[in-house]
Amino acid sequence: LFRSVKSGIMYAIVLGLILLLRGIVGAFFWMLNYEAATRIKYGSLALLYRKVVHLKTMKDKTVGDIVNFISNDGQRLWDGIIMGPFIIGGPMILVMGCVYSVVYLG
DSSP, X not given: OHHHHHHHHHHHHHHHHHHHHHHHHHXXXXXXXXXXXXXXXXXXXXXXXXXXXXXXXXXXXXXHHHHHHHHHHHHHHHHHHHHHHHHHHHHHHHHHHHHHIIIIIO
């Protein structure tokens, strides 16, 4: 009985440490996604604004239309970079979970 209680406490401590490590690693990758999204979004916005400034004519577009278009594109880039790893990783986690369930649970 003492040995099973001791091993149970050890499993609980190890599980807690693994969850702590998972949280730290997840926060680190979230930070990297935000940094990459910020750089790509504002770099592309700078390129688009420079292109708009050098336009000779805007044909049937107003300044508000162009600024709105550029802002929406920047937000789409931001969202894609922030949520992209979750979209890519989600199916992989699903498959690995199914394989784990079949192998270990039968």
